[in-house]
Amino acid sequence: MTGSSGYPPFAVTVDLVILSVGEEGLEALVIERGEEPFRGELALPGGFVLEDETLDAAASRELAEETGLRERHLEQLASYGEPDRDPRMRVVTVAYLAMTPDPPALTAGTDAAAASWVPVRSLARKHLAFDHRKILRDGVDRARAKLEYTTLATAFCPREFTIAELRQVYEAIWGEELDPRNFSRKVLSTEGFVVPTDATITRGGGRPARLYRAGPASELSPPLRRPRSFARQRP
Amino acid sequence: MTGSSGYPPFAVTVDLVILSVGEEGLEALVIERGEEPFRGELALPGGFVLEDETLDAAASRELAEETGLRERHLEQLASYGEPDRDPRMRVVTVAYLAMTPDPPALTAGTDAAAASWVPVRSLARKHLAFDHRKILRDGVDRARAKLEYTTLATAFCPREFTIAELRQVYEAIWGEELDPRNFSRKVLSTEGFVVPTDATITRGGGRPARLYRAGPASELSPPLRRPRSFARQRP
């Protein structure tokens, strides 16, 4: 125990890594900060946890406030608490990871003067406020890993989607091309991954594709393994 | 922003799920609390994060303080911040997961009047202070999952170990028997999982077993899959 009140006081915030798959591949929602510190720089959306609020509730509230998104998937990512990560005071932030179908229109909130979707590829080279670059990278890594052994990819798809669209989610996040035929076979043979509807849709010429919805399964067993791009030794 | 100082003050603690594999299978280190609240109840070891301390450093310090353990593996697990999880004040705890070879002797610290290793099986039915039951369960779930796709199991083994000992780690944590011969083949054929030494050891009759050390690999690819105990339909 230290100090008069028995413990050092902290501020606790939540920060959100919100991902979507758009024209430019995997994109993240970032805001341009309207206040010091880091005014004018890009940052992840987030804010203080309120007095009587659960961490999950704070994340959910920030997600709604800053984007007005209908919530598809929101999970805790990790916590970050370097003593100097915020120049104003000692702050521990609990990062959350959210996914949403094709980048929706944004209802910018008070803090988020300029929220926008930015391709993750281009963010990788840019500077972000605080330690948000690392948080973003951790979020993307988590998403990449979870595609392998969960049905998470459906969270990036609208309510009804084709197998090709689901595959494009994998391809955008993994940055690898997948064989459409083998992918289709794998998805359809994994019970509960997707459930077929009666509808089909034509996206622009070619045989119409059947539409599916997300199924009840949450884990993929056996997993859908990401292609390991090794230079295989050929003796 | 709320309040005069602009944000609600929190206490931040770290709590540790410290696992080991002993006589009774998977065991966790718990302390009997010497103070209110929950005096006399079992709890996970932990404590406040200090003014100028990283979260990782706080976890590392608590691990050393409460157990004197040499650190084999320590990773952040998740954060817990229900408003009422501590009756004294608003506390967010960042839980960490640690593994150590066979339950070592304990150097009880100030707070840890009675630290002891308790089989996880028996803890599953007991009450723990705060929300530590959930934290423990999350830690065990994480460990179970990570055995599949990482070399984490070696963190439960002493510096030199036999394949049979490594297998017993898997069996204790998964609660499933594995075929010794297939397990051996899998481990030895996964490059970098273990590296052989020249030494062998006889554990009590039978052919001597070769001793290995943990190898440089950290991920298992392809994974060592946990047997799914499904009641397979036999038509």
Added chain:
DNA sequence: TAAATAGTGTCTCTAAGACACTATCAT
């Protein structure tokens, strides 16, 4: 010797990867 544990070889089966082939649309 028997019993115990370590370790190898081999067969089978599942599932992934490669890719030919068929199906159904727009033009």
Added chain:
DNA sequence: ATGATAGTGTCTTAGAGACACTATTTA
């Protein structure tokens, strides 16, 4: 018709599971 996209079938191969068999110790 042609080209594009959707979807099926088939061959090959990697790797998991089952388990016979060999190796080396203690009792």
